Amino acid sequence: MDRLTSERLTPVALRAPGRWQIGTVTGIKRETPRVKSFRIRLPMWMPHLPGQHYDVRLTAPDGYRAQRSYSVASSPLDEGEIELTIDRLEDGEVSPYFHDVVVEGDQVELRGPFASYFVWRGQEPVLLIGGGSGVVPLMAMLRHRRRTMPDLPMRLVYSVRTADDVIFARELDEDAVLTFTRKPPDGWSGHTGRIDRELIESVLMPMATAFVCGSNGFVEAASRLLLGAGAARQRIRTERFGPTG
Amino acid sequence: MNGFVSRGFTGRRRTPGEVGDRLPPGQYLEPGFPVLTAGPTPDVATAEWRLRIDGMVGEPREWTWDEFNELPSEEIPCDIHCVTKWSKLGTSFGGVSVDALLEPVEPLDAFVMAYSYGGYTTNHTIEDLTDGKAWVVTEHEGEPLPREHGGPARLVVPHLYFWKSAKWIAGLRVTDHDEPGFWEANGYHNRGDPWKEERYWTD
Numbered sequence: 001m002d003r004l005t006s007e008r009l010t011p012v013a014l015r016a017p018g019r020w021q022i023g024t025v026t027g028i029k030r031e032t033p034r035v036k037s038f039r040i041r042l043p044m045w046m047p048h049l050p051g052q053h054y055d056v057r058l059t060a061p062d063g064y065r066a067q068r069s070y071s072v073a074s075s076p077l078d079e080g081e082i083e084l085t086i087d088r089l090e091d092g093e094v095s096p097y098f099h100d101v102v103v104e105g106d107q108v109e110l111r112g113p114f115a116s117y118f119v120w121r122g123q124e125p126v127l128l129i130g131g132g133s134g135v136v137p138l139m140a141m142l143r144h145r146r147r148t149m150p151d152l153p154m155r156l157v158y159s160v161r162t163a164d165d166v167i168f169a170r171e172l173d174e175d176a177v178l179t180f181t182r183k184p185p186d187g188w189s190g191h192t193g194r195i196d197r198e199l200i201e202s203v204l205m206p207m208a209t210a211f212v213c214g215s216n217g218f219v220e221a222a223s224r225l226l227l228g229a230g231a232a233r234q235r236i237r238t239e240r241f242g243p244t245g
Numbered sequence: 246m247n248g249f250v251s252r253g254f255t256g257r258r259r260t261p262g263e264v265g266d267r268l269p270p271g272q273y274l275e276p277g278f279p280v281l282t283a284g285p286t287p288d289v290a291t292a293e294w295r296l297r298i299d300g301m302v303g304e305p306r307e308w309t310w311d312e313f314n315e316l317p318s319e320e321i322p323c324d325i326h327c328v329t330k331w332s333k334l335g336t337s338f339g340g341v342s343v344d345a346l347l348e349p350v351e352p353l354d355a356f357v358m359a360y361s362y363g364g365y366t367t368n369h370t371i372e373d374l375t376d377g378k379a380w381v382v383t384e385h386e387g388e389p390l391p392r393e394h395g396g397p398a399r400l401v402v403p404h405l406y407f408w409k410s411a412k413w414i415a416g417l418r419v420t421d422h423d424e425p426g427f428w429e430a431n432g433y434h435n436r437g438d439p440w441k442e443e444r445y446w447t448d
Binding site: 017018019022055057058059060061064065066067068069091092093096097101106107108109114115116117118216220223224226227233234236237238239240241 | 249250251252253254255256257258259270271272273279280281282283284285286329330363364393427428431432433444445446447448
């Protein structure tokens, strides 16, 4: 670019998926004994599609690095910031760092948002099916829908082990159906046990797009139930955790 | 970002020595074999299974399961690297080299779209699939390839990120132009060399 042209150009904020940037942790919230949410302010923020992820990279003083991907939990309407909700994996390297070391004001290196398949682009109706921390990218969809199109039909089926494991508990209302696979809370009269055909049929809307996220076993079971209940294969989008950490 | 250090990070899962040298940048060692699939797992019966090579070729070919199993098979020891950051080292597959499959077909052009039962696609150059760099496999570590890992047959291209190794492979289409496949159209790199860390579009 010649100098004249560049001098005439209005400066544009730097924002590009794929560029490493250093964000600042502005808030940390404990969601469950194993899960915390980290609000991170980004110098090169750009709006993400609900369901997209960021890559996080940790660097030790000797240059050793570790990278992991984490789904964004927040709505893209939160300008300048993202929220990453991270499950602490005992044998992990990155998630224990976030849980045990990171405090407000710390800087973290990350880049994103990435991938454009497991994303909600306004399709309706929508059925979200999450197992454990698989609810995180689904929460970005649910939060964004509540703030943009609250009447759009979107329901969440959320499978967790016990009452202590419910992430985003205070934000789940009548558009969410929970099932407890190990120990329901006292006085619970809703679903218990693994998601089954009856549960899927009670929430499946005709022509729904389904987003399923969780462990491989969970996703496999849920997508089989969806197919069995008549959902179209091409309307079932899945995201399976590899072991991560 | 040169010089940035993560406060208080020492790295507790370091993989030392020769094993560590086999991990491309940004990858970590994974002893298991995780499953990553964008949709429900297809169920492909071997009785209906076909492998087809067509497009810009001298002579299109199709193999049934029995015909495919007559082809010379080899054991492929390899390391595999998933773009989601895990690597599995020292694993092995059993199957037929793409060289052997392409030989009777005579490819006339430089690009290949691999396509799968279930609708998955991934794009390659002929160069990345030939000279002993790619196989259509039916076995993993001596056992029939499990369905969740792409059984009955999958493509294996160990020198590229593992999304390039299409599960439930149905065919290879030789074309005169490059076109993004499924993940390549959804934000991932067109080629995906793990040693160059070609993960996303902008890498």
